Amino acid sequence: MTAGLAERAAPVDPMLPRRFHVVDTHLETRDTVTLSLVPEDGVDLAFAAGQFTMMHAFGVGEVPISISGDPAGGVLKHTIRDVGAVTHALVRAPRGAVVGVRGPYGTGWEVERGAGGDVVVVAGGIGLAPLRPALLQLAAHRSEYKRVVLLYGARSPEDILFGDDLDLWVREHDIDVAVTVDYGPPSWTGRVGLVTTLVARAGFDPHTCQALVCGPEVMMRYAATALVDRGVPPGRIRLSMERNMKCGVGLCGHCQMRELILCVDGPVFDYDQLAPLMDIREL
């Protein structure tokens, strides 16, 4: 009996990170870096667009980071903004460094729900990173969708992420990309204004489209309102929420939002599920 127990595989500790090697670092903006990672054990990390991992900077701590790479395969990518001690350590990790990764966790964008219709993607700031896998998926299966529109708001021209991707999506994948910045220097010839101002002008069928929104929560609230005002049903708007995630597996309760545990039930939700909760300040 004892031998039988011993032969069983030991349960995987959900809190134990796997070791990944940094094989490339790419400076996206002055404070944002994309890390390319390969697993030390050789087992690739499969994920759905919109999922996140808990990234561990050994000796510093752990933070939730959305995956920004291609869900179809290839090297695992995370795009990280330097905003705290852990992210500071991660963005400074050199090629060859080892970082910890738990996951992937949470729900995805479920991009395929928009098949056969228009898809409008609204991103603000670093919120474009979690949406990049969805856009790569849309580009790879472009013929399955009608119009695909990306509306992207950044702080300034210097803060625009994935500039090469934006050009490629326009040029080769028939994706309409509109970019606006909050602050435009004299050299900027593009649009200045809030990303929500793009919603009214964008060409998409509001009644049948699928909308994906990611950015700071205040921006998402305004973007979702603008989409609803345009006629998009709340059940066809998906938002990615990030509030105080600590464990990533629904154990600690830090990210609880009334009946929702964001790290397990989310991070991506339909707006009709979130809308009643987003204005409750006590949550």
Added chain:
Amino acid sequence: MRTIAEYLPEHPFFDGLDAPTMDLVVGCARNVHFDEGSTIFRTGEPAETFYVVRRGDIALEVHDPNRGGLTVASLGPGEVVGWSWLVPPYRWMFDARATSLVRAVALDGACLRGKCADDPVLGYALMQRVAQVMYGRLQDARVRLLDLYGSQP
């Protein structure tokens, strides 16, 4: 070729205005166009016109002697430019520059003000619409002041 009377009512700004009221507006209207890079109006000049944009893009700017034109907002088709024609002392507070070829309908401010004074229905309808535009731009400016992308972890 379509006339102003035909296409102006289709502009979102005038959505919901009945035909007799719209006729009053059309009486103050003329077609204009601005080449890319040209100045539509300048800060401090008399604000005598209200532009209804049909095509092209316009940058509202503040000129800084050291940095040049700083864009505070971009406007385009389906939008309107200028409300200084409505509020004394009727002077532009920003520069407006065409960032691409612009085709617009220019409404004479004094003409509109006179008709609004004579016809409260038109006056209320126009005020409602201008207030809605101002409300949207104020919301836009307030949210941008929060610097959401700069301060969020």
